[in-house]
């Protein structure tokens with residue numbers, strides 16, 4: 103069953119009313135179809151329930167509580183101003199674990215290109231998508247309303263996508279785009295992490311060892327329009343198992359962060375990337391940085407695409423804060439390798455809490 107057919111005319115209509123960011127205007131100059139989630143649509147229609155108390159719509163935002171803005175253009179040179187700006191970025195990671203990144207230097211055209219590849223991927227049939235079953239998931243449950251794919255550019259399987267997405271004589275558009283995008287985003291992510299680590303005075307932290315040979319993960323999420331957004335969830339509350347995540351989306355809202363006991367919508371900004379702290383950074387800073395719980399909600403009218411670039415450490419490194427951090431107090435987290443942390447998280451199905459990593463003294 104076809105859930106969505108965004109046509110050029112619909113697209114133009116939305117552009118006219120100004121509700122679409124520039125990121126999106128290119129995307130659907132052709133028909134875009136998603137044939138998955140059909141079973142859950144029917145289930146959802148049959149099993150609607152009361153609106154949960156913590157439901158916040160995809161377009162509900164609180165103007166007085168917005169995530170901080172970090173301007174990448176202010177980090178050039180070695181001046182006091184740079185130091186001040188780094189400290190502001192540090193404060194954003196401590197207080198929110200989220201910030202908008204403006205003047206990030208990533209070309210809009212590259213972001214469009216990768217989004218196009220993501221739309222192409224999700225436009226394939228469920229059968230085709232499922233060939234990536236270890237990295238492709240379709241949530242057919244009543245409450246969840248999304249599908250996603252994780253792509254590890256370093257795994258060297260990009261040509262499989264190439265062959266699926268276009269004929270065998272394709273020009274490797276998928277792999278070329280993904281590699282280019284990964285390289286640009288990784289450089290940006292590393293720069294942000296380096297600035298933050300410098301701002302925290304983690305001088306002895308062996309950044310290069312820690313991040314040597316790291317494999318970034320691209321995570322693409324797609325949420326088709328949903329008949330009953332109040333009774334569904336795009337991505338359930340979770341924290342990210344990474345150092346940092348940098349993401350952009352199709353500009354219609356839906357990402358929400360849990361803050362002071364409430365879910366707050368993060369308004370989309372066409373000029374900004376959205377950066378969030380992951381569990382690894384929270385552990386390495388001994389809890390100074392917050393790995394925020396976040397979720398996405400769906401909406402009735404439009405599909406929502408998001409493209410996230412996730413920076414993780416090498417599997418064998420031990421997650422332990424450096425002495426500059428530990429001099430302020432004992433470690434609150436168990437010293438585990440990244441792989442051990444990751445596997446335990448998976449085994450315990452503990453995607454929304456770092457409790458399993460906390461030492462008894464810190465509870």
Ligand SMILES: O=C(O)CCC(=O)C(=O)O
Nearest residue numbers: 321323351357398408410
């Ligand atoms: O779709 C979004 O905005 C967030 C995606 C996300 O949280 C994730 O992929 O981990």
Ligand SMILES: [Fe+2]
Nearest residue numbers: 340341342396
């Ligand atoms: Fe996430």
